[in-house]
Amino acid sequence: MKRLLSIMVLAGMIACGVLSFSKTASAEEVKMIGVITKIELAADGKSAIAVLKDVKSGENVTILVSDELTLDKFKDKRIVVDDEIRCKYDNEGGKNNSKIFKKTAGC
Amino acid sequence: MNLKRTLLSVAILTLVAAVQTAAAGEDHSQHLKGGFKSGPEVTKACLECHEKQATDFMKTTHWNWKGTPNHVKGLEKSTKLYGKANMLNAFCTSIQGGKDGIVHEACDKCHAGYGWTRTDYDFSNKNNVDCLICHAQKGNYQRASVGCTVDMKSMEKGVMDLDQAAKSVGMPTRKNCGYCHFFGGGADAVKHAGLDSTLEKTTKKQDVHMGSKASGGQDMACQSCHKTKEHKIGGASSMMAHYDSRVACKDCHSGAKAPHLKSKNGALINNHLAAVACETCHIPVFNKAQATKMSWKWSDVGKDLQSEDQFDKETFAKKKGSFTWGQNVTPVYAWYNGKIERYMVGDKIKDPKKPVVMTRPVGDIKDKTAKIYPYKLYTGDQPMDSKYKYLGIFQQYKSLWDDFSWDKALKSGSDILPYSGKYEFVNTVSYIAASHEVSPKEEALQCGECHMGGKRMDWKALGYKGDPMKTGGRAAKK
Numbered sequence: 001m002k003r004l005l006s007i008m009v010l011a012g013m014i015a016c017g018v019l020s021f022s023k024t025a026s027a028e029e030v031k032m033i034g035v036i037t038k039i040e041l042a043a044d045g046k047s048a049i050a051v052l053k054d055v056k057s058g059e060n061v062t063i064l065v066s067d068e069l070t071l072d073k074f075k076d077k078r079i080v081v082d083d084e085i086r087c088k089y090d091n092e093g094g095k096n097n098s099k100i101f102k103k104t105a106g107c
Numbered sequence: 108m109n110l111k112r113t114l115l116s117v118a119i120l121t122l123v124a125a126v127q128t129a130a131a132g133e134d135h136s137q138h139l140k141g142g143f144k145s146g147p148e149v150t151k152a153c154l155e156c157h158e159k160q161a162t163d164f165m166k167t168t169h170w171n172w173k174g175t176p177n178h179v180k181g182l183e184k185s186t187k188l189y190g191k192a193n194m195l196n197a198f199c200t201s202i203q204g205g206k207d208g209i210v211h212e213a214c215d216k217c218h219a220g221y222g223w224t225r226t227d228y229d230f231s232n233k234n235n236v237d238c239l240i241c242h243a244q245k246g247n248y249q250r251a252s253v254g255c256t257v258d259m260k261s262m263e264k265g266v267m268d269l270d271q272a273a274k275s276v277g278m279p280t281r282k283n284c285g286y287c288h289f290f291g292g293g294a295d296a297v298k299h300a301g302l303d304s305t306l307e308k309t310t311k312k313q314d315v316h317m318g319s320k321a322s323g324g325q326d327m328a329c330q331s332c333h334k335t336k337e338h339k340i341g342g343a344s345s346m347m348a349h350y351d352s353r354v355a356c357k358d359c360h361s362g363a364k365a366p367h368l369k370s371k372n373g374a375l376i377n378n379h380l381a382a383v384a385c386e387t388c389h390i391p392v393f394n395k396a397q398a399t400k401m402s403w404k405w406s407d408v409g410k411d412l413q414s415e416d417q418f419d420k421e422t423f424a425k426k427k428g429s430f431t432w433g434q435n436v437t438p439v440y441a442w443y444n445g446k447i448e449r450y451m452v453g454d455k456i457k458d459p460k461k462p463v464v465m466t467r468p469v470g471d472i473k474d475k476t477a478k479i480y481p482y483k484l485y486t487g488d489q490p491m492d493s494k495y496k497y498l499g500i501f502q503q504y505k506s507l508w509d510d511f512s513w514d515k516a517l518k519s520g521s522d523i524l525p526y527s528g529k530y531e532f533v534n535t536v537s538y539i540a541a542s543h544e545v546s547p548k549e550e551a552l553q554c555g556e557c558h559m560g561g562k563r564m565d566w567k568a569l570g571y572k573g574d575p576m577k578t579g580g581r582a583a584k585k
Contacts (some may be wrong), residue, residue: 020194031416069308077247077266090417098574100419105211106294107504 027092033104034061036081039074048074050101052085063089065098079103122159123178141270146257146531148235149273153238161233163337167168167351169219174349180446182348188347194453195498196346197250197487198292199533204502204520213504215255217287220378224255239272241279248270251358281317282330284306297400300438300483301393313395314544323547334358345482345540346448346466356385382581383476386542387440388552390500392542393541398432403487407530409511426508438481438541442470450535453524456496461532462486463498472570472581479569482538489518489535494527 008060024075034052037060047066054061065071079101088100135354138156145460149228154161168174173190177183182189188281193438208226215223221235222228227233229235239248246268249258255572263269285307292298296305316332318324325331332354334341344352366375366385379388393399398418407428414423423429427459446469456463470477490513500520501507517526557564558576572578 031419069305072308076245078249080264080266086419102295105252106290106297107216 023032027090029088029090030054030096031086031088031098032061033084033086036079036083036085039079039081041071041074045071045073045075050074050085050098052087055084063087063096063098064099065101067098067101070098070101087095121249126481133185135276136274139219139270139274141274141276143273146239146269147234149269150234150236153161153236153276154233156549157238157358158233158307160338161236161238163339164219164236165230165233166337167339168347168349169338170236172218172327174351176446176449176468178350179348179449179451181449186345187450188488190346193452194348194498195450195465196543197485197537198298198400199503200405200489200498201452201500201520201523203500204516204522205506206519206522210253210469210502210504213253216250217290218255221256239473242276243272244271244277246277248272259552262493277327279330281329288329292400296394296540297542300399300541301390303394303397303399306543309396311547312550313444316545316548317543322366322393322483332358345447345468346449346540348451360385382478384443384480384582386540387479387481389545390438390481390541390543390547391436391479391546391550391552391556392435393544394434394436396542398434399436399483400430401433401436401485403427403485405427405487408507408513422550426503426511427482433483436483437563438568439484439537440479441482441538441576442474442477442569443468443480443540444470444474444477446470450498452500453497456491456498456533459491459496459531459533462536463491465535465537467536467538468540479534479564483541485537487535487537488532490530491533492517492524492527493529493531495525497524498526498533499526499530 030038032052032054033056033060036051036056038051039048040050047064049063050062050063050065052061053059063075070079080083086100086102086104087098089096089098091097139152150161153191164170168190171188171190172189172192176185176187176189177267179189191202192554193203199214202208202210203226204210211226211228212224219237219240220353221237223235238249242252247261247266248269249261249267250256251258251260256268258267262269270538285304289295289304289306290297291302293398296303306317308312309318309324312322312324314324316325316327318326320326329341329557332341334354336352341350341354343353346501353395356366364528366380367376370376398420405428407423409425411425412423412429414421416422417432418434421431421433449465450463450465450466468480468482474529490501491497491501492528499517500523501513501516502519503516506519507513513530517530520526551564555561560574566573567574571581576580
């Protein structure tokens, strides 16, 4: 009985450890729709910071964009301040890394 | 001798430079003064040297949005012209709704011309050709979402430079064609299978032809396959009644470049070619990078449903209804002999309980000219006139999308088709060809996908007794 209890406690501890480790290791994925208030391209052109004002909460969210397709759109002004954006990002290490960054526009 | 060699070298280098310049396109910045205030002003300048090109363009479906129905079975002898201008689909359905066809002013954002805002339009006025939408390389050339003209708001905001756009003209890039074709159906990736804005800059894994050179692809422009002559662009849409000319893999992949020459089992694979299209094995899935719309229920317009995310896209919009989406979609397969069966405006629906076929390839196992091709199976519903038994033309833009009244929207479309005052929703089905996103050869279908128990092909639905590897192909003696 004691042995069974020890095994259960040990299993519980391992499970807690695994779960708590997973939580810290995996990034939080967030989806939002927001209006661009600021775009700032990095000097080397390989990344950009875009600030989106969340249409639901009104809060400003800073997104790090590094995919080439979106950066091109910033550079040739196909995505500009005041555009409404559907965005998905991972919050990892305190940075919001863009996964999807697209205009909501459509007919 | 040395002088001769030197002269020959100079001549060759000059020729190479000339060919390169021609391929890259003439630098137009030296020919244009600038100071343009509108699209037609740019066109006027283009016409000074390119009147023939404008005249040629005005004979194409990109300008007229209709042509002889050479793609539709049963309409081969028709003299009436059909196209986007007067056909129905199961996406935004029609551009004809509303008084004087007011819907044009929104839908015709993608017409390569200026000012087609109502049904009546002067298709003979070459000053209205929009050269820039296909040829501008810089300046962020944009068309307004309403009004069929240059986006003046972007100009005022300083995010579009019409002069720079005009001076940058060159051969179209994928970005130019994609401005409309990536956004078919009203938004990115909605309509066409495997054709969306991610192809603007992509990798070989997504598409061997369009993928970047760095990724091992060919970085080809659309017109590399969609060969163009006198502005008539090759290609037959699986939804459209007319094509100017056709595109086929064998246009390039023949002779020394014939398929499977280096394949270990080349002869065995080539045995398939009489019945199986190249696309069937080489496009195992479509919409690899973002989801495409797989269904659209117009009957949910105006309801208060909860929108959910499916592949990061919304499943409901009050003004449009509900949708489903698919990414990395396995195609359905059907025989195609080069003709389509197409629902045309006013066609009577014999059995409203069965899905109305909007477009479907023609062909079957007995048809030696047909091959098995891959398709996106797109379903939905839309209103049918309960008395006249045809699909209604309704005004979505500035009617249904404003007040959700089907009755009013259908009345507004009754200039084209009489509306009895009663409607009901019928299901629709469309077979949309999957012909882009060709995968690297390592990812082409292997034997076991379809044969030896593989479930990809519904052999019986295709007319076979069973897996033709066991029961014999269509050419097998009985």
